[in-house]
Every structure is written in structure tokens, then in C-alpha cells.
Amino acid sequence: MAVTGTRVTRAERQAQTRERLIEVAREMFLSDGYAATSLDKVAVRAGFSKGAVYSNFAGKEQLCMAVLDSIHEEQIEGVVTAFSQDTDLDGRIEAFAAWAREGLGQPRWTALEVEFGAIARQSPYVATELVKRHREIRAAIAELVRQVTAEAGLGDAVDADQAATTLLSLGIGLGTLRSLDSTIDVGVFADTMRALLKTAKA
């Protein structure tokens, strides 16, 4: 065990390398898309060679999956904090809508998500991993819906699972359209949410 000189172990260095690669890959995947981003460029921009990528990830797909996981973490955090602000139904819907406006608008993460989803047809790995994550996300949304409707005194008039599927689909669709055409009105997100809940009330 070296007491002085080298302060970092090999495992620590590798962890740093891995994180740095994910960081750079995230920027490039988001700005240029999955197909248009080459592993060589990612590695060089991170200060390494392509060998470092393959030494830390099984391949491009696994690197992108790690990037998506890092994005999901932040995204979930954003939704949760948006929901824990107000306490009444309309306030929460508006907070959610605001998050959607920001999340679906500027950054192109839905575009990346969806481009990467196309890979799933050729790769069983990507298919199973993405399905797993989609189900987790849908379950989380359903749980939020259940919580919100319960506190708003709607009882179980709303099918939370169906609502979750609708909201996730709408988010994916709006994000996809929005990334092509910035004139798309993301406000329909909140309107649809309201419509779903008000129908249940009647």
C-alpha cells in the first residue's frame, strides 16, 4: 500500500473515467443524436481513446443506457419536487404542466429516448432494458396519480394505470413533435390531464 505519491487507486480512476465518459456522451447524444455521435469522438472529447469506452462499457448501447439512466434520475427528481410544492389539485396539475413545459420543450431527451428505442428491434438487450424502465416510469406516474386523486377526494374514480399510460404516451408524442417543430403547443398536456380528472369526477 503506497502511503504517499499516488493518492488514487486504480478502481477510483476507472470510476472517474466512466463518469467522465457518461458526462461527455450525454452532451453529445443529446445535441447530435445517437446515430450521429461516434464513440471515437466521445472518447477524444473526454480525453481518452476509444479503448477506454470499451473498457468501461460493453458497447455503444450500454453507454447510451447509462446516459439515459443519468437523465432519468434528474427527470424523476424534477417531477417529485414539482409535485411536493402545492397541496391542491389544480396547483399540482399546474406544477406538473410547468415541469412538462420545461422537460419536453428545450432539451431533446425525448428525441434521444425515442431514437434509441428504435434500436430495440435489433437488440434484445436494449428491448428488455427499455421495457423494464418504461414500466418503472409508468408505475411511478400511476402512483403519483393515485396519490393526487386520493388527496383531492376523487376516490378511485380515475384508473391510475390508464392515466399513467396516457400521460407517458402524450409526453413522448409531444416531445417528439416538439423536437421537430417548436411551434407545437405543449399546453395541451395540462389540459388533457385536467380533462381526464374532470371526466372522472362527473
Place this chain on the structure above:
Amino acid sequence: MAVTGTRVTRAERQAQTRERLIEVAREMFLSDGYAATSLDKVAVRAGFSKGAVYSNFAGKEQLCMAVLDSIHEEQIEGVVTAFSQDTDLDGRIEAFAAWAREGLGQPRWTALEVEFGAIARQSPYVATELVKRHREIRAAIAELVRQVTAEAGLGDAVDADQAATTLLSLGIGLGTLRSLDSTIDVGVFADTMRALLKTAKA
């Protein structure tokens, strides 16, 4: 002008070649996706060489655009016939829902649509062409909504343009999820449509 012997002109042969290429490309793009389909394989499976592709299309993007147009033609035809069956509101919603179930379920055209959409970030050609088509489709849906709500005596209580954006987004999102996970319930499509209209009624 040759009276006997060669019965087809050069232009006719080329048109046939073009159609055959679109036909084969459509099959392969739909089953394997855009990126995973090579122009060489398309050409060979159509009985030609890659040269035939570049002699009929400016590139892979233009070939795919031609494929998408051929798909859109059929899809629009499907929606129109679905809508011209019944005359009452619920019947039309159900007809639309049935079309959505079929269109969004089995074939993977939304996945292709959306994978190709990712190309738009790198290609101004694809971006402008896709935006043009999306706007046409949204306008067509809006027109259908206007027609249906008018005949159902809802007046202009429903914002047809917003409804069109919602329905198109929902269709894209559901199709995307569905192409990955066949357990996704496409029924929410009709439910959302009903919710949107019923809210307007109140």
C-alpha cells in the same frame, strides 16, 4: 418509334424500378428499422444494384421519405373510411379507436416514423419535409374533429387544433411504447378522445 419488340419505354421501366425499390424498402424499414436497413440489401432484394437506388433517389433519406409517403396514403385512407361509416358521435369515436388499435398495434410504422424523425436534427431536408407532413396531418385531424363535433351539436366548444395536437401526440407516443412493449393498452386512445369531448360539453 419501335412498333414491335420493346414494348416498354425507358421511363416506364424506371418508374417500375422506383416502385419496386419503394416496396422492398418499405418492408425492410418497417421490419428492421431505418438504421439497420442498408441500401445495398434493399437494392439486391429488389433485384438491382445500389446504383439503381441512387439513380432513383437522392439518398437514403429521400428513399425513406418516399416510403413514408406511401404509408401515409394508406393510413389516411384508413382513417377516412373509418370515419365515413357511422353518423353518431360515439360510433365515430369507436371507429377511430378501432383504426388506432390496428394502425398503432401490429405494424411498426410509428417506430419508423419516430426513428426517422431523429435524423431531422442532422438533416435540414428531413426536418422541413417532416414538419410539412406533420402539419398537414394535424390539419386533417383538426378538420375531422371540427366535422364530428359540429354534427354532434357541440358547436365550437372543442378547440379542434388543440385536440388534433393531443391526438397526434398520443398516437405517436402510444405507437412508440407499443412497438417496444406489446402489453401496452391502446384503448386509452378512445378514452382520452371521449374525455376531451365530454369535458367540452360541460
Place this chain on the structure above:
DNA sequence: CGTACTCAGATACCGATAGTATCTGAAAAA
């Protein structure tokens, strides 16, 4: 007819990129 021209499609090539095989040098183990 027959000669010259045109152009759809074939062939050959280039550059980029995902992935593999191999190498190297420093950290870890002995």
C-alpha cells in the same frame, strides 16, 4: 437503316464508424 447520343443501372472506390484483437505500462500482489 445506321450512326451518335443519352441515361438507368452496374461496378469500383472512398471515408467514417462500431467492434475486435493485441499491446503496454503502471498499480497491485507476491
Place this chain on the structure above:
DNA sequence: TTTTTCAGATACTATCGGTATCTGAGTACG
């Protein structure tokens, strides 16, 4: 100090989109 290990570098392969060039059958024209 010597040996082993392995993160990351280097070198190479295969595939694919795209370009340049060629060719021969169909076309116009004398």
C-alpha cells in the same frame, strides 16, 4: 524486487452511405 493484472492505447476488420466512373440498351436524328 519480481510477477501478475488490467485500464486504457493502438492497430486492424467489416459494414455502410455516398461518389465517380463506366457500359450497354434504348432513343433521336440523318
